[in-house]
Amino acid sequence: MAPATSSRRKTTRRNDMSDIEDDSTTVHATRDDVEESDEEPTTRRVKKEKGKRRAQQEPAAVDNDPDSDSDEAIDVENFPDQPLKRDQMSKLLGMADDWEKLASVIKRPFDSFATSAGALADLDDEDAKEKVEEIDKYMRESLDLIGVMKAHAGALTSVRQKGLQGEEIANAGDCYTTAVQVNLASYKNKTTRQKYAKQEAYVAFRSRIWESQHPGTPMPPITEQIPREQGDNSDEDDDLEIGGVTQNYLCPITLTLLDDPYTSTVCGHSFSGAAIRATFRTPSALNKCPAAGCAKSFRLADCKSDKGLAKRVKAHKRRMEREQEDSDAEEVID
Structure with a gap:
């Protein structure tokens, strides 16, 4: 009986050692699983943080698709003209003033034109006469350019007046273009006398030439220097009787030639x-x-x-x- 007991105890001991080894293997496997499970969330967190930093560094994508359904998208081609508001009328006045300023810039060399033409007329030769006529042409072209600028300034002023009078101006661009065309047509239909005879700058220009060619003799009315054309009438000539004045170069105080x-x-x-x-x-x-x-x-x-x-x-x-x-x-x- 004793040997049998001894045999059971040994068997039991071996089984216990086997169980311990199995348990040990299980424990190691469990620890590995735990370590792996702990590592995976850490890696994901790192990736997420890198992703956030990259998103902050990269600019947001801009939707340039014209067919986008965004509420802020505007169909420019089909967007209707908006009526001018009363507080916008001052802008039209400023734009008209800009045209007037441009016209004043064109006027700057007029005195030089007159001085040069007078000096050439004083030479009294054929070549000088041709040069005088050429300067006269430049003078008239400059006055025509001023006429164009005045047409634009007048158009802006007329649009502004309509707005101030309460008229709704929904198509300001069209109104402005139409007014410019009307003003330009009116200017182009004028005769040479009507364009230049009432221009003080042109009268002064012709006076300088006359003074050089006829010293001491009063200049006749400007209408005598501009041929009559179809459309000129005697009533207008009466209004254009500018001339008959000689330049006095004496000082009213000393009664001698002006000095400085x-x-x-x-x-x-x-x-x-x-x-x-x-x-x-x-x-x-x-x-x-x-x-x-x-x-x-x-x-x-x-x-x-x-x-x-x-x-x-x-x-x-x-x-x-x-x-x-x-x-x-x-x-x-x-």
């Missing part, structure tokens, strides 16, 4: 610089104009240096000297 002339911006009379400064000793004081028959008053600050007039005075002085030389030569011959 200054011209009043108030009345237009010119004086020698030293003479007007001596007469108006207090620059800020208001004084009556020294020119005979002028009732206007101005300050010394209202007188501006007139370089253009200074050039004309020199040309006038040269003509006087040349006439005197010719007169002396005739007396010697006689």
Whole structure:
């Protein structure tokens, strides 16, 4: 009986060792599983963080699809014109003013045109006459360009007036274009006299030429220098009787030729610089104009240096000297 018992105990012991080994294997496997399960979430978290950083660094995609259903998409081609609002009328006034400023830029060389034409006319030869006619052409083309600018400015002003009067302007662009076309057609249909005879700049231009060609003789009305065309009538000629005035180059104070002339911006009379400064000793004081028959008053600050007039005075002085030389030569011959 004893050996049998001993045999059962040994068998049991071996079974226990086997169970322990199996358990040990199971424990190791469980730990591996746990380690693997812990590693997987960590990896995912790292990937997620990298993904977030990449998304922040990369710009968001822009939907440029014109067929997009976005509420902010606007069909520009079929978008209707919007009526002008009353508070937008000031913008039209500003645009019209821009056209007027451009016109003033075109006017800047007019005095130079007149001075050059007068100097050439003073030469009295065929080549000089051709040059004078060429400058006259430039002068008229410049005035025509100003006419175009005035047409645009007038169109903007008319659209603005309609808006201020309460008229709804839903198609401002069309209204503006139509008004410009009407104004341009009106200007182009004018005769040469109607375009230029009332332009002060052109009258002054022709006066400078006349003065050089006919010193001391008043210029006749400008209409006599512009041929009559179909569309001109006598009533308009009466309104265009501009002429008959000679330029006086004497200072109203000293009664001698102007020297370093200054011209009043108030009345237009010119004086020698030293003479007007001596007469108006207090620059800020208001004084009556020294020119005979002028009732206007101005300050010394209202007188501006007139370089253009200074050039004309020199040309006038040269003509006087040349006439005197010719007169002396005739007396010697006689």
